[in-house]
Amino acid sequence: MDNSLQIKLQSNIFYRINILEQTIQTLETKISRLDRNLKHNVFKMKSNLINFMQTDSLNIESIFKEYNYIDLAPNTFHNITKSEHPFLILDVSKESSEKAEQFKNQNYYHIPFDQIKDKHGLLPSKIYPTIIISQDGTKSILACEELYKLGFYAIFNVSGGYNFI
Numbered sequence: 001m002d003n004s005l006q007i008k009l010q011s012n013i014f015y016r017i018n019i020l021e022q023t024i025q026t027l028e029t030k031i032s033r034l035d036r037n038l039k040h041n042v043f044k045m046k047s048n049l050i051n052f053m054q055t056d057s058l059n060i061e062s063i064f065k066e067y068n069y070i071d072l073a074p075n076t077f078h079n080i081t082k083s084e085h086p087f088l089i090l091d092v093s094k095e096s097s098e099k100a101e102q103f104k105n106q107n108y109y110h111i112p113f114d115q116i117k118d119k120h121g122l123l124p125s126k127i128y129p130t131i132i133i134s135q136d137g138t139k140s141i142l143a144c145e146e147l148y149k150l151g152f153y154a155i156f157n158v159s160g161g162y163n164f165i
Contacts, residue, residue, distance in 0.1 A: 039153055043068075043070075043153060043154075046070065068144060068145060068148035068155065069132075069141075069144035069145070069148065069155040069156060069157050070155070070156045070157070071156075071157050071159050072131065072156050072157065072158050072159060073159055074158065074159065074160060074164040074165045077131065077133075077158045077165060078165065080131065081103065081106065085129070086107075086128070086129065087106075087107065087128075087129040087130070087131055087156075088106075088107035088108070088109060088123070088124065088128060088129070088130050088131070089103050089106060089107065089108045089109070089130075089131050089132075089133060090109045090110075090111060090123065090130055090131065090132045090133070090143070091108070091109070091110045091111075091133055091134070092111060092112060092113040092116065092132060092133070092134045092139045092140055092143040093110075093112065093113075093133075093134045093135045093139065093161075093162070094112050094113075094114075094135075096110045097135060097162040099162045099165060100133075100162070107124075109122065109123060111123075113134065113139040113142060113143050113146075116143055116146050116147065116150075117146065117150070120147060120150050120152075123152075126150075126151050126152045126153060127152075127153050127154055128154065129154040129156065130147070130152065130154060130155055130156065131156045131157075131158060132144055132147070132155065132156065132157050132158070133157075133158040133161055133162060133165075134161045134162070135161050135162050135163065136160065136161045136162075136163050137157070137158065137159055137160045137161035137163070137164070138161075139161075140157050140158060140161055141157055144156075144157045
């Protein structure tokens with residue numbers, strides 16, 4: 001076989017391998033995007049189902065809003081804390097509430113809201129069900145949104161916070 005022909009064949013093979021690698025990278029990116037969208041849609045569906053179970057009705061507005069967390073009624077929160085389901089409680093109040101004492105034997109973490117960005121790495125996992133609570137429920141909503149931006153998925157907010165439990 002002629003040397004120039006062999007060189008052309010080799011460069012052609014490497015060119016094709018390069019094209020295949022680029023195609024694989026593109027497909028991996030698209031699959032990753034689809035996976036994120038699927039997780040988000042499943043999360044939204046679960047949120048709607050939980051809202052329906054808590055209120056016996058489904059708010060049409062909540063179906064179309066982009067919630068990044070599931071809002072829990074205080075009685076649902078109590079039921080979950082008494083269940084066998086795995087979860088952790090994240091208190092984002094400035095000071096830990098006296099009411100928090102009842103949860104400290106469970107997976108309980110206290111990270112004030114203003115420290116979430118710096119200390120979210122203390123939490124065991126971004127996919128572990130995390131119930132977020134604050135004194136009146138406002139900081140916990142903000143914490144839910146911040147944690148979602150940081151890549152957390154299974155986020156639950158206790159409506160009204162410690163004031164209602």
